[in-house]
Structures are given as structure tokens and as C-alpha cells.
Amino acid sequence: MLIEKDSVVSIAYQLLDASGEVLEKSDQPISYLHGGYDGIFPVVEEALHRQAIGYSCSVLMNPENTFGEYDSELVRVESRDAFPRDIEVGMQFEGAQEGSAEVMIFTVTDIADDKVVVDGNHPLAGQTLRFDCTVVAVRPATAEELSHGHVHGDDGAHGHEH
Numbered sequence: 001m002l003i004e005k006d007s008v009v010s011i012a013y014q015l016l017d018a019s020g021e022v023l024e025k026s027d028q029p030i031s032y033l034h035g036g037y038d039g040i041f042p043v044v045e046e047a048l049h050r051q052a053i054g055y056s057c058s059v060l061m062n063p064e065n066t067f068g069e070y071d072s073e074l075v076r077v078e079s080r081d082a083f084p085r086d087i088e089v090g091m092q093f094e095g096a097q098e099g100s101a102e103v104m105i106f107t108v109t110d111i112a113d114d115k116v117v118v119d120g121n122h123p124l125a126g127q128t129l130r131f132d133c134t135v136v137a138v139r140p141a142t143a144e145e146l147s148h149g150h151v152h153g154d155d156g157a158h159g160h161e162h
């Protein structure tokens with residue numbers, strides 16, 4: 001069958017940066033619900049639309065198609081008192097963006113004596129990325145999957161509460 005809206009698509013993939021370094025690689029194929037459910041990058045969905053098992057593609061993705069441009073306004077210097085004592089570079093915290101209720105993930109990027117620098121950009125923001133994938137399975141989604149908007153396990157197992 002061809003990949004259409006409401007297909008469950010399984011792909012083996014790797015995500016690379018512009019220099020060709022592998023950032024992420026699937027050990028097992030991953031499955032997503034095709035057709036605008038935010039299961040995967042929209043540009044990858046476009047590339048896979050109406051393709052079939054065995055199809056391979058390599059999609060170049062600009063920041064606007066992935067994690068956005070790097071926004072220097074999302075870098076903040078905070079007082080160290082506001083953080084746990086065992087804070088380390090690379091730790092992540094939830095926080096709200098000024099003037100917005102949206103919860104963002106901030107990553108600690110630098111620690112000085114009494115200051116902590118946190119960055120609300122996604123670690124891959126501003127990067128051109130390459131997504132290489134091969135379609136390994138396609139099946140119609142179940143009614144339950146469609147009502148949830150995501151894929152359930154092969155055995156119908158359902159590890160979440162909604």
C-alpha cells in the first residue's frame with residue numbers, strides 16, 4: 001500500500017548535521033501516524049507521501065523546517081541562587097518565556113560564581129539537518145490510533161493515560 005493520510009508508517013532513519021555527522025540513529029524502526037499529526041517533521045511527511053515500502057530518501061531541512069532559527073533573546077543570565085546547588089552545564093529546566101504562558105525547556109550552558117546562563121533554544125536550533133530514512137512498513141491506522149492522533153504498539157499496548 002502507498003503512504004496516505006492516516007497510514008501508520010515505520011521508518012529506519014538517521015539524523016545528520018550539515019557536516020555529515022550522525023546526531024541520532026534509529027536502533028529499531030520508529031512508527032508515526034502520517035497526515036499532519038505532528039508525528040514527524042512535516043518536510044519528511046511530504047517526501048514520503050504516496051511512497052511505499054522500500055522507498056528511501058534524504059531530506060535536507062532548514063531551521064524553519066525543524067527547530068527554528070537560533071534566537072539570542074532566549075539566552076538568559078540568572079542568579080545562581082535560583083538553581084539547585086548541584087547544578088551542572090547541560091542540565092535542563094522548565095521555564096516560561098517572558099510575557100507568555102508557554103512552557104519552554106532551558107538548558108544550562110555556563111555557570112559562573114554567582115550566575116547561571118540558560119538557553120531556551122533547542123540544542124539543534126539554527127542548524128541545517130539531513131534526515132535519511134527508509135520505509136520498512138506501512139499499514140492503516142486503527143480507529144483508536146486515529147482518535148488519539150498517534151501510533152500505538154504492535155500488540156495494541158498503550159503506555160499512556162489518555
Ligand SMILES: [Zn+2]
Nearest residue numbers: 148150158162
Ligand atoms: Zn494513545
